[in-house]
Amino acid sequence: MIEIRNVTKSYDKIKAVDDVSVSIKENTVFGLIGTNGAGKSTVLRMVAGVLEPEKGEIAIDGLPVFDNMEAKKKIYFIADEPYFFANSNATDMQRYLCSVYPEFAVEDFYNYLVNFGLDKKRKINTYSKGMKKQLALICGVCSGTKYLLCDETFDGLDPVMRQGIKSIFASEIERRGMTPVIASHNLRELEDICDHVGLLHKGGVLLSKDLEDMKCNIQKIQCVFKTIDDEAKAIKALDIMKNEKRGSLNVLTVRGNKAEILAVFATVNTIFFEALPLSLEEIFISETEVVGYDVKKLILG
Ligand SMILES: Nc1ncnc2c1ncn2[C@@H]1O[C@H](COP(=O)(O)OP(=O)(O)OP(=O)(O)O)[C@@H](O)[C@H]1O
Numbered sequence: 001m002i003e004i005r006n007v008t009k010s011y012d013k014i015k016a017v018d019d020v021s022v023s024i025k026e027n028t029v030f031g032l033i034g035t036n037g038a039g040k041s042t043v044l045r046m047v048a049g050v051l052e053p054e055k056g057e058i059a060i061d062g063l064p065v066f067d068n069m070e071a072k073k074k075i076y077f078i079a080d081e082p083y084f085f086a087n088s089n090a091t092d093m094q095r096y097l098c099s100v101y102p103e104f105a106v107e108d109f110y111n112y113l114v115n116f117g118l119d120k121k122r123k124i125n126t127y128s129k130g131m132k133k134q135l136a137l138i139c140g141v142c143s144g145t146k147y148l149l150c151d152e153t154f155d156g157l158d159p160v161m162r163q164g165i166k167s168i169f170a171s172e173i174e175r176r177g178m179t180p181v182i183a184s185h186n187l188r189e190l191e192d193i194c195d196h197v198g199l200l201h202k203g204g205v206l207l208s209k210d211l212e213d214m215k216c217n218i219q220k221i222q223c224v225f226k227t228i229d230d231e232a233k234a235i236k237a238l239d240i241m242k243n244e245k246r247g248s249l250n251v252l253t254v255r256g257n258k259a260e261i262l263a264v265f266a267t268v269n270t271i272f273f274e275a276l277p278l279s280l281e282e283i284f285i286s287e288t289e290v291v292g293y294d295v296k297k298l299i300l301g
Contacts, residue, residue: 007056016042018203031190032183034200040183048077076143080151082136090120103144191280220276226269
């Protein structure tokens with residue numbers, strides 16, 4: 001388990017992470033989502049032991065991570081711009097990683113290079129951006145670490161590659177309980193692979209929940225009320241995050257489980273009623289809108 005307890009980190013006067021507490025259980029796929037500048041990369045760098053928190057603690061399976069080689073061996077961090085040694089090729093990286101990670105899977109590494117069409121002898125600095133990401137992912141998966149931290153790692157990969165990497169993740173999760181922590185803006189993709197999602201905003205945690213619980217706790221309702229009184233009564237009784245009116249149609253984003261919401265609607269008259277599933281993207285927009293991050297504010301005019 002990765003335990004992040006009351007962690008704060010500033011860069012000069014900018015508070016990048018502010019009193020964040022999150023637990024990441026093993027054998028789950030944890031998605032870290034958040035607005036631009038929310039602090040996702042800073043959290044991952046601290047979990048990887050690259051940055052030291054100025055307050056709070058981070059422990060990997062009970063071991064403090066900063067400056068602790070034993071804890072760091074449990075983690076592989078793929079930064080948004082993966083780092084490789086100057087002038088190195090894939091074989092040089094494999095040799096180095098074998099010296100750091102005792103369980104590095106050498107045979108798998110070379111098999112993956114062949115499958116991905118990556119030349120082991122070619123200088124990595126001549127690879128394209130996507131090829132570097134592929135190599136970083138192969139290094140990460142083959143390192144054999146329990147935790148794999150991915151900072152926007154899927155971005156820049158073509159759709160076939162993304163699908164391939166997702167399958168490799170699934171088999172490693174199944175085979176040896178690998179626990180990926182994936183920071184990404186691609187919510188559609190996270191929705192497919194994550195069990196748990198943490199939402200950061202302005203350095204703090206807005207929520208951290210099982211994806212299914214998250215979906216069960218927000219509902220989207222489309223309805224036409226019979227009278228204004230019915231509308232007023234329902235709106236008063238519901239925990240409404242958003243109410244969009246399209247003519248007589250109300251599109252409501254409501255906090256609460258479906259049974260509670262249906263119970264409220266049973267007490268009012270509607271001409272039309274439909275409960276719709278919410279995507280992770282809609283949950284993200286609703287939750288961040290509540291705290292003032294509104295897409296409409298970004299548009300001129
Ligand atoms: N090296 C740095 N020096 C100064 N400020 C920094 C540095 N790195 C990050 N910050 C600031 O810390 C805050 C959090 O940045 P961070 O990169 O962790 O966010 P993020 O959620 O990963 O953002 P994005 O989604 O845009 O990649 C931002 O305000 C950013 O400007």
